[in-house]
Amino acid sequence: xxxxxxxxxxxxxxxxxxxxxxxxxxxxxxxxxxxxxxxxxxxxxxxxxxxxxxxxxxxxxxxxxxxxxxxxxxxxxxxxxxxxxxxxxxxxxxxxxxxxxxxxxxxxxxxxxxxxxxxxxxxxxxxxxxxxxxxxxxxxxxxxxxxxxxxxxxxxxxxxxxxxxxxxxxxxxxxxxxxxxxxxxxxxxxxxxxxxxxxxxxxx
Amino acid sequence: xxxxxxxxxxxxxxxxxxxxxxxxxxxxxxxxxxxxxxxxxxxxxxxxxxxxxxxxxxxxxxxxxxxxxxxxxxxxxxxxxxxxxxxxxxxxxxxxxxxxxxxxxxxxxxxxxxxxxxxxxxxxxxxxxxxxxxxxxxxxxxxxxxxxxxxxxxxxxxxxxxxxxxxxxxxxxxxxxxxxxxxxxxxxxxxxxxxxxxxxxxxx
Numbered sequence: 001x002x003x004x005x006x007x008x009x010x011x012x013x014x015x016x017x018x019x020x021x022x023x024x025x026x027x028x029x030x031x032x033x034x035x036x037x038x039x040x041x042x043x044x045x046x047x048x049x050x051x052x053x054x055x056x057x058x059x060x061x062x063x064x065x066x067x068x069x070x071x072x073x074x075x076x077x078x079x080x081x082x083x084x085x086x087x088x089x090x091x092x093x094x095x096x097x098x099x100x101x102x103x104x105x106x107x108x109x110x111x112x113x114x115x116x117x118x119x120x121x122x123x124x125x126x127x128x129x130x131x132x133x134x135x136x137x138x139x140x141x142x143x144x145x146x147x148x149x150x151x152x153x154x155x156x157x158x159x160x161x162x163x164x165x166x167x168x169x170x171x172x173x174x175x176x177x178x179x180x181x182x183x184x185x186x187x188x189x190x191x192x193x194x195x196x197x198x199x200x201x202x203x204x
Numbered sequence: 205x206x207x208x209x210x211x212x213x214x215x216x217x218x219x220x221x222x223x224x225x226x227x228x229x230x231x232x233x234x235x236x237x238x239x240x241x242x243x244x245x246x247x248x249x250x251x252x253x254x255x256x257x258x259x260x261x262x263x264x265x266x267x268x269x270x271x272x273x274x275x276x277x278x279x280x281x282x283x284x285x286x287x288x289x290x291x292x293x294x295x296x297x298x299x300x301x302x303x304x305x306x307x308x309x310x311x312x313x314x315x316x317x318x319x320x321x322x323x324x325x326x327x328x329x330x331x332x333x334x335x336x337x338x339x340x341x342x343x344x345x346x347x348x349x350x351x352x353x354x355x356x357x358x359x360x361x362x363x364x365x366x367x368x369x370x371x372x373x374x375x376x377x378x379x380x381x382x383x384x385x386x387x388x389x390x391x392x393x394x395x396x397x398x399x400x401x402x403x404x405x406x407x408x
Contacts, residue, residue, distance in 0.1 A: 002300055004275060004293070005268045011255035014248045018233050029222050031294055033256055034268070041256035044218045049249030051215035051234065053242055064209045064238070071208060089208070090235055096206055 003027075008034075060131065062107040062124050064089050072096075072104055079103045081138040085128065085157070087111055091143060103141070106131065111144055111153040120156055129160050142170040146188075207231075212238075264335065266311040266328050268293050276300075276308055283307045285342040289332065289361070291315055295347060307345070310335065315348055315357040324360055333364050346374040 003009040008030060015026035033041050057063065058070035061083075065071070072078060072092075082103030086092055092105050108123045132140065140161075144150035158168060174192035175184050184192075207213040212234060219230035237245050261267065262274035265287075269275070276282060276296075286307030290296055296309050312327045336344065344365075348354035362372060378396035379388050388396075 003297060004300070005259065005270050007255045007259050007270065008268055010251050014251045017248075019236050020229070020232070025224070027294065027297070028224070030252075030255065031292070032223050033252060034259060034293075036256070038257055042253045044221075045249035045251075045253030047214050047218045047249075048234075048237060048252075049246045051211045052237055052240070052245035055209065055211050055238060064212055066209050066211065088235070089238075090231065093207060093231070096208070 061105045062109060062127070063092050063105055077102075080135065082141065083128070083131070083137050083139070084141040084143050086143050087145065095143060101141075103139075108144075108153070111149045112156055113149045123153075125157055125160065128157065129164075132161055132164055132166050137166050139167040139169060142168070144170075146173055265309045266313060266331070267296050267309055281306075284339065286345065287332070287335070287341050287343070288345040288347050290347050291349065299347060305345075307343070312348075312357070315353045316360055317353045327357075329361055329364065332361065333368075336365055336368055336370050341370050343371045343373060346372070348374075350377055 003012060008027075011030045011033075012023060012026045015021055015029050016023050018026075021029070033044065056065055056067065058065040058073055059068050060073045061070060063070045063072065073080075079102050083106050084095060084101060084103055085106050085108060086095070087108055087110060089107060092107060095101050095105075106124070106128045108125065108128070110118050110123055112118060112120055112123065131137065140157075142150075142154050142157075144153055154170065161168075172195070173188060174195065175181060175188065181189065207216060212231075215234045215237075216227060216230045219225055219233050220227050222230075225233070237248065260269055260271065262269040262277055263272050264277045265274060267274045267276065271278075277284075283306050287310050288299060288305060288307055289310050289312060290299070291312055291314060293311060296311060299305050299309075310328070310332045312329065312332070314322050314327055316322060316324055316327065335341065344361075346354075346358050346361075348357055358374065365372075376399070377392060378399070379385060379392065385393070
């Protein structure tokens with residue numbers, strides 16, 4: 001695809017770098033912006049650049065934050081003795097939108113995956129263990145991906161905190177709401193039978 | 205969806221304004237950019253803003269251009285006596301990528317569509333008619349959308365240039381390559397039969 005202008009070409013190249021956006025979609029987005037006001041597109045560019053430049057991460061839980069400590073960590077109404085361990089910021093947003101969790105978070109920044117070259121040192125595991133010790137945390141809730149890497153990460157962290165008395169739980173695995181039994185994979189179905197709940201508890 | 209940072213929220217809001225990008229996709233893109241280098245994201249923002257600020261349109265054919273006259277209009281190897289009339293820049297790019305057209309273009313900026321509030325005055329029709337007259341153009345090839353608005357636009361332009369002797373053609377409508385006859389709509393099939401070609405001409 002030959003583009004008639006270098007400026008257009010550069011803009012399309014920039015959009016094409018984003019995940020899930022190919023050259024055709026990028027062109028559609030750029031031509032859309034071309035029809036907008038100059039000021040509006042200026043604001044678009046500045047907002048994105050500013051977001052990256054000025055974004056900070058909570059020193060305690062590594063969540064994205066406007067200040068040194070994020071709003072969740074700074075909120076005294078939340079149970080600071082319960083930490084939910086997640087891979088990334090998107091997981092925090094997903095769990096927050098359920099409004100079912102009143103504790104705090106710890107963003108690992110990934111999970112242990114030797115094949116992708118991600119070892120424990122690249123993750124914020126040490127700061128998590130220090131935090132559990134310093135703040136005498138009562139419960140650690142793992143909300144990691146249900147795969148071998150996630151399980152490895154849980155195992156590793158548990159070994160690191162073996163000397164600490166802190167309850168360790170993981171979010172429930174099972175058949176999703178609206179999911180069809182016959183299409184569920186064997187592993188999920190097997191676990192959901194093994195970890196079956198009394199009906200009273202389920203409808204609570 | 206509650207986001208943990210105002211900077212993040214603003215960036216997501218900006219991306220959500222783009223066509224076909226919802227809040228979840230916008231968040232995915234923003235979190236991707238958050239992981240990139242500050243300089244790279246700065247460049248992203250600047251490239252987009254610069255594209256809008258510095259982009260110019262060819263004074264002759266209204267195509268996007270780096271200068272006053274676009275590369276196609278300035279190219280003396282192209283037949284300047286043949287003009288292909290298209291709705292927008294994307295159509296120019298699509299036709300250019302076929303490498304089958306050696307004339308020039310005229311970008312109308314849309315088609316006549318009273319329901320959307322687009323009348324002939326919002327389109328570059330006057331400059332097209334002037335151009336046909338001034339440059340004694342020999343052929344006008346309409347490559348507009350095959351719908352009632354496209355036909356209206358063709359009809360309107362033809363009336364405007366009734367006093368000029370210029371051959372008027374339109375790109376062929378018919379069954380697309382790879383298209384199945386049984387799934388073609390009646391209108392397309394009917395036209396493709398009415399406008400059937402001698403086989404010699406078809407395989408030329």
